[in-house]
Each structure stands twice: as C-alpha cells, then as structure tokens.
Amino acid sequence: MLRQMREAMQLATPVLVLTARSALEDKSLGFSGGADDYLVKPFALEEVVMRARALLRRSKQLSDTAFVLSHGPLRYVVAQQLVTVDGREVRLPRKSLMVLELLMRYAGRVVSRQRLEDYLWQGEPPSAEALRGQLHLLRKALNVHGYDGIETVHNIGWRLASPDR
Known part of the structure; x- marks a missing residue:
C-alpha cells in the first residue's frame, strides 16, 4: 500500500x-x-x-x-507554496492551491470530483458548488498568466492538459 x-x-x-x-x-x-x-x-x-x-x-x-511539481510552464514549489507560470508568481487561495497540487500530482490523468472533494474537505461534505468555485478561482488566476491547461472531462472530473497542446 x-x-x-x-x-x-x-x-x-x-x-x-x-x-x-x-x-x-x-x-x-x-x-x-x-x-x-x-x-x-x-x-x-x-x-x-x-x-x-x-x-x-x-x-x-x-x-x-x-519537492517541485512541474507541468509545462506551470511550476509548484510545495514547501514554499509557490506557484509560477513561465516564472511569474501566481497567488492562490489555500483550497485552490490544494486543487492545483492534486491535479499536478496526477498530471495528464483525470482526477474525479470525489477524489478532489475528499482531498479538500477530508470527508466533510462540501456545498454543491464549493469545488466548482475553487476550480473557477484557480482557472481565473492561471488564465491571467496565460495558462489555460485545466480540462473538464464531462461527468468524470478534471485534468491538466498535455503541456504541448
């Protein structure tokens, strides 16, 4: 295990x-x-x-x-909770940072809604829109820096797109 x-x-x-x-x-x-x-x-x-x-x-x-997670222009220094896109710092709320970390750990693979919710709220059921809200904040912050690599996989979850797309 x-x-x-x-x-x-x-x-x-x-x-x-x-x-x-x-x-x-x-x-x-x-x-x-x-x-x-x-x-x-x-x-x-x-x-x-x-x-x-x-x-x-x-x-x-x-x-x-x-311990650094990288995916294309996206980089996350875990110990410092520092996210950059092409070297430019991206400031994120704690829960959005947690979403990004999990997506980066599973880069290229789909991460289900359930897995994200369990990771973020550790068994406490969130409101119906809580995860979508965090994903919206994350996408918005990354888009400002030119990164749009979070894909929605209909009825399954989300993933980071291939860095060369």
Missing part, C-alpha cells in the same frame, strides 16, 4: 514502521515498500520520538529544495 501511495501521489512524507515483525524478510519488505525507518516492538517511546524527529529533520532538508 505504501509503495502504491508513493508512486501514485509522489508521496514524500517520511514513514516510520512500528511493528512486532522482526524477521529480516519483513524489514526488507518494509524498506523496499517505501519505509524510511523500521522499529520492532518492544521499543521505548523516547526512541520513537527520536527517530520521528530525525526523519522530520531530514525530510525538511529535502523538501526545502527537492
């Missing part, structure tokens, strides 16, 4: 596996599946805290420089 999440969403969140499974084969599966660290029970809570802090410290160093 972790491997699939990392591949599908370009997930960069550090993962510490806490388990009772101590066999080398289990550890190998954990690390090859995308875990950053692996701790076998019994363990002291202080050790979990130390390992978690170390993982967060390393991930912060990486995220400050490494």
Whole structure:
C-alpha cells in the first residue's frame, strides 16, 4: 500500500514502521515498500520520538529544495507554496492551491470530483458548488498568466492538459 501511495501521489512524507515483525524478510519488505525507518516492538517511546524527529529533520532538508511539481510552464514549489507560470508568481487561495497540487500530482490523468472533494474537505461534505468555485478561482488566476491547461472531462472530473497542446 505504501509503495502504491508513493508512486501514485509522489508521496514524500517520511514513514516510520512500528511493528512486532522482526524477521529480516519483513524489514526488507518494509524498506523496499517505501519505509524510511523500521522499529520492532518492544521499543521505548523516547526512541520513537527520536527517530520521528530525525526523519522530520531530514525530510525538511529535502523538501526545502527537492519537492517541485512541474507541468509545462506551470511550476509548484510545495514547501514554499509557490506557484509560477513561465516564472511569474501566481497567488492562490489555500483550497485552490490544494486543487492545483492534486491535479499536478496526477498530471495528464483525470482526477474525479470525489477524489478532489475528499482531498479538500477530508470527508466533510462540501456545498454543491464549493469545488466548482475553487476550480473557477484557480482557472481565473492561471488564465491571467496565460495558462489555460485545466480540462473538464464531462461527468468524470478534471485534468491538466498535455503541456504541448
């Protein structure tokens, strides 16, 4: 499951596996599946805290420089929440930024209404027009900078168009 999440969403969140499974084969599966660290029970809570802090410290160093989503002229520096089109900064409200991030993570693939709503509102049902409103704000902000690459796929969802269209 972790491997699939990392591949599908370009997930960069550090993962510490806490388990009772101590066999080398289990550890190998954990690390090859995308875990950053692996701790076998019994363990002291202080050790979990130390390992978690170390993982967060390393991930912060990486995220400050490494996690950038790009699609044609569109670029999103996740750690700084900085969006640019052809190098010009685009200011977006938080929810519109979240829509853009998910579309960029799945660039070229259709992202369903349900997936976007779950990502934005995490299970809390939004009003019927809330998502459309965020998409409108996003499109409007990007269009000002000459980007019109968000496609509606009728009755399915939205996607970022191929950058060469």
